[in-house]
Amino acid sequence: MKRVIALCLTLLFFASCSVDDDGANYSFEILPVESVDMPTEFVLGETYPITISYFRPSTCYAFRDFYYLKELNERTVAPINYVFEDDNCETLTDELVEVTLNFIVTSNGSYIFKFWQGDDDNGESQFLTIEVPVVE
Template identity: 45%
Template sequence: MKRFGLIAVILFSFLCSCSLEDEDEPSYYLEVMPIDSVEMPEEFVYGETYDILLTYTRPTFCYAFNNFAYDIDGHERTIAVVNSVYTNLDCAQQSGEVTVSFEFSVTGTETYIFKFYQGKDSNGQDQYYLVEVPVVQ
């Protein structure tokens, strides 16, 4: 019985000393990045698919592209670039432009309105770069 008690104490001590979080895993948060420039066609052809190129500035190498925030409201599209910002990495303080893209399939015949997030103004209001793209057949 003493052996069982000793094994139970050792096992319990081992389990309590283990962390469920792996400290080697990078810690991060998500941040929406202002878009600097956009490359897209002046018009769309119904039924076609296009690559839309977005360029933004990455402040350091702790910033890594994660995904797009993409909202659809009728023929209006609101788009923002989302980065993972790693907090426990030693990142070089270098800034640089990054270009990312997404595919856009034209499924409607009305003019599309794109709103590309460009940051906040001095009053904290979101600012957008608006692009209207007509659809031709």
């Protein structure tokens, strides 16, 4: 009897699985930074909000997270967006989105922030570079 129940449960388990994925289809895209609002100096151990603005190309884009590369005291930052595959997307021309990165100051010296602003005509990445000293 136990074998029959186990066999029935196993068959039920496999029959309930579906290979059709009805979830949302999306990809990720890093978007260029338009402008940044940040302090002119930091204090060691403090947390600072850094407001990053970028243009949202269509209604199918939604902020997910930040691309954040840390190399010594240099930080490379750009907003990562979900891009939903949907036929009902509306193109946006001037929708500026502001997102905040909370930055924790963990070392002395200066921090160099490189905010990705897209590629030039030669395919080279362009950055808005801001140096912020750490004061006591």
